[in-house]
Amino acid sequence: MRRWARSGATRDRGSGSILAVAILGALFAVTAVLVPVLALLPAKQLxxxxxxxxxxxxxxxxxxxxxxxxxxxxxxxxxxxAARMTGCTVRGLIATVSVAGSAGIFPIGSRARAGPAP
Structure with a gap:
């Protein structure tokens, strides 16, 4: 009876190492995806x-x-x-402007409107 208990216990040896490697691999994959995405946030603000x-x-x-x-x-x-204007319209004193920039290979665009207070 002890023989069965020992043989089952020896088969599980090293499974913690495999689990640790799998967790580290998943963590690396998530980091590899999130870093470029998070780098877009400051570029969008610029x-x-x-x-x-x-x-x-x-x-x-x-x-x-x-x-x-x-x-x-x-x-x-x-x-x-560090951006280029892609569109501009002026109606009276109100201006609407579209600009484009990039963060690496990702194009980023934005629009803004300015004029006198209503």
Missing amino acids: VQGAADAAALAAADTASGLMPGVPCEMAARAAELN
Whole structure:
């Protein structure tokens, strides 16, 4: 009877090591997926900041606070913030600007609107 108990116990030897390797592998896989995804968050904020600055530049130019053409000023503001302007519309004193940037191979876009307070 003791022989059966011993042989069953010896078959389980080393299973903890296999479990530890499996857990470490799963942890590595999750980390490998999450790191690039989390790297997109600051890049998205940078592109949103560029869109905000471009919209403010266009609205300031449209209202006469700055000389120039509103959409040209918006493109320059986006460029200074490491983004490129993809669209610009000005209706009255309200400017809507779309910009694009990238984080590695992922394209990121954002839109912003600026103008006088309602």
